[in-house]
Amino acid sequence: MSGASPEQIRNIGIISHIDAGKTTVSERILFYSGETHKIGEVDEGLAVMDWMPQEQERGITITATSTTCRWRAWQINLIDTPGHIDFTIEVERSMRVLDGAVAIFSAVEGVQPQSESVWRQAERYRVPRICFINKMDRVGADYSGVLAQMKEQLDAKPLLMQLPIGTEGNFTGVVDLIAQEALYFPENERGKEVERRPVPSEMIDEVCRQREKLMESLAEQDDAVCSLFLAGDAIPAEAVHQAIRRGTLECSIFPVFLGAALRNKGIQPVLDAVGLFLPSPLDIPPVAAQEPETGAEAAVGCGTSGHFCALAFKVLSDEGRKLTYLRIYQGTLRVNDTLLNASRGCLEKVSRIFRMHAHKRERLDEIGCGEIAAALGLKETLTGDTLCHPDQPLILPGISAPEPVVSLAVEPVGAEDREALPAALEKLRWEDPTFRVREDEETGQTILTGMGELHLEIVVDRLARDFGVKVKTGSPRVVYRETITKAIDHREVFRREAEGKIQGGEVLLRLTPLPRGSGPAIVLSPLEHTTLPAELRAALDDSLRQSCSGGPATGYPLTDVEITVLEAPLTPGVTTEHGIRAAAQRGLMMAVRSGAPTLLEPVISLELLTPAEFAGRVLGSLQQKGGRVENVVTGDSVHTIRALVPLSGMFGYMTELRSATKGRGTFSMEFSHFDQASPEVLRRFGLG
Structure with missing residues (x-):
């Protein structure tokens, strides 16, 4: 083609x-x-x-x-x-x-x-x-x-x-x-x-009535159709199509x-x-890109004359190699082209170009602007990266990934599986920005985190089928968030001698609760009482951000809190990068513990269809799970129930619903927001 x-x-x-x-x-x-x-x-x-x-x-x-x-x-x-x-x-x-x-x-x-x-x-x-x-x-x-x-x-x-x-x-x-x-x-x-x-x-x-309504709607949107409509003239099909196209492109x-x-x-x-x-x-309007060094904006529009610019929007593991899907916004891509990954600051070489037909491929020598294609040879590129001509570095707006909310512990079955597991998980992480992997420090288990039970079930299935890695799994767990309920100031001084050299650091932190959904915010500048050089300021910021990934009270990510560094004095011969990192990490931990920490749990939005005769039983089960019914639409034979329910109560719910409705009930759900965890959850984590 x-x-x-x-x-x-x-x-x-x-x-x-x-x-x-x-x-x-x-x-x-x-x-x-x-x-x-x-x-x-x-x-x-x-x-x-x-x-x-x-x-x-x-x-x-x-x-x-x-x-x-x-x-x-x-x-x-x-x-x-x-x-x-x-x-x-x-x-x-x-x-x-x-x-x-x-x-x-x-x-x-x-x-x-x-x-x-x-x-x-x-x-x-x-x-x-x-x-x-x-x-x-x-x-x-x-x-x-x-x-x-x-x-x-x-x-x-x-x-x-x-x-x-x-x-x-x-x-x-x-x-x-x-x-x-x-x-x-x-x-x-x-x-x-x-x-x-x-x-x-x-x-x-x-048909005449509905056509008249269609023309009235178009006349409200489009001046050309309006003039003909008000004059009582026949409106040619071509004019109608053009008006519909204009309104569609405007999303009106x-x-x-x-x-x-x-x-x-x-x-x-x-x-x-x-x-x-x-x-x-x-x-399509030109995409607003940024020059990585200056931050200056540049417009990237569809055209063959400009330097090449494309967004990597999807990465697949293809027999151990990365198959990268690209949307080409400007220029032409050719086999053996050397491109700059402006998001990561490295050069990449395109070895092959394909037009994809599901999992089948049509090999190409080149492909132009406005196209969607796949390329082999891009070793460092991940989802959301910008690829461009080395002479004109540009970064396109990336792709935001939602936070995963369900985790699963896995253990390799045999020695061969243990050796192959890290590489297989790394390739799955290439593909999916919502899939996370970490090791539990206490148990040594590998913890997989994803968007839901089915997501993780597919990951485990692919480990076995695609990579030949067999694992044993534990029960799915909810990924909570940790936050504080009162503002607190805390000063932390770190001093330790290592190999004859003092490692030291000092910070004064102020933690302030933020509204739900705000996430963690770190405020370093202005620092009124510091002369920290740029590398130590960067280390301080990095240490605080890393510490937010695991809250000190339960180990879950810290969120909805503003962390302000009020002071970070420099003591010559004492203050070091290791010391400032340690002071920031321990200072944040102690401040959170003094800030009345609590947990937030993920809440899902549920829509449930049930035969009318089972509606009462279904509503009762939702209330037992701590759910809040938002709306019930009653039909002749089927009721539609919309509710907000803590995710912790939804594991295995399909089996429960089928039992309660004799196999006739169905539901769908999506993540809604994080909210205050129940007293039972808090007591389980020693926060009640």
Whole structure:
């Protein structure tokens, strides 16, 4: 597949709540575009985009997978993202490099918790979106209810582009409100050929009403359409498309399409909308970069004439080597190019370039701006690093990773496993910024920390399958946070003789509690009573930051506290780097212990669906776990419960819920915030 010009490229992602049909839609896109010749079904473990064994066995997407296909005049670089909250980093880093997205909603479940999460991620990066309401063939499908939820819960302005022909099991096609024609997708051809017919007579009045509403909405947004609308003139389809494109690029409107991906209905109009309404790399505003030495800002826009600049947004371990995914913002990348990793200050050489098709590769000699590609040979590069021409160092905005909240102790089974474990874990850490590894000083166990039970389960499974390392695991544990509840000043003086030389340091620290979610803040400057040279100031700052990673009361990270260095006097011949580090570390420990330390526990946002007859039992179990019910939406047969629950009560909850609802209840959850731990937790850690 030859490269396209930037105006023909569409870098898009598929985003949604888990089980809304992202991968099913992706498989149809590949089939209808001619990239594949057979539709791979998720339930059969044959989906092209879900290529990992863990994905095929579980029927879920775990890692964001990219591919490329052609539709009409456009080259679509597609990223299929996970819907499970444990793999939210895959959505985050995809959003950072995408130009547009297709947001999928279930016509039955509507806007769900993870739907909101990925929508907010897209909002944060100002990613234009079109929407696809899937599962229109399901019992209980209600597209108008989904539109209302989008307005209320997402504060979005959906623009309905189609009406369904038939409802639930009788859903056979859609009516295009702009062209005013019916589109059918014959099942005997797997929906490959779209049949265009006149609008069914019984739908003409409703189509006219909905088309008028569409034009009114556009007139409110677009001056060109407004003039024609007020004059009563016919509005050409081309003018309507241009107005929708302008509104979509501004993220002020979101075109909505209807379909049933599993039954192969409604995908081709979405592909047309991707090309017509979503941006090319040329439509994206230049990215603000910084020069590493001066801090001066520079704009990086799509163009072949400027020096090369790209962001590494994903790293995979490929048979022991790093396969690095790049979004190219400027210039052209060629095999054997030498690049500067401006984030780490080192040179890298590109040995091979690939266009990825899930886990398969198409080898290239070069690739231009606006593209998404993968490269081998970048040994030091990690997620979020900027690669650029050595003559023009620039650093692009990086990628923020959420803090992991669940830990698991592992021990290698045999001697060979013990030797291979550190290297295997290091390669997994390349790939995933939300995966952390540390050694427990008391037990000597290796502690893995991740976003949830499933996340860590996948890590352990990959250790065995991908790296041949077998481990024994303990029970998952909650990762708490440590903080203080009162302000405290503490002076610490350190003096020790080592090898005939005095190692000394002195600090006066002030610790002040901060509001929840503030994190740790270290204030070194101005230091009114210090003459510390720059290297000792840097050592002082580094020692305090390292000490915050393990609080003195329980060993959990210290957060929501401001640490101000009031004094750090320099005593010639006594004050040393070792001494200032020791004084800062011990001073912080003693100050926290005097500041009425307490623990914060992670709280998750839970959405639970249960048959009405089991709702009382489910609500009772949530209250026993210390949960706070936020909302209960009662339906004829199913109740939707939204609650905030301490994470500690959610381990193994799926089994408990299935037992309480005879296998008919389901739930989804995502991290919400840290809050004061319960008295029981505090007593367990000796803080009660």
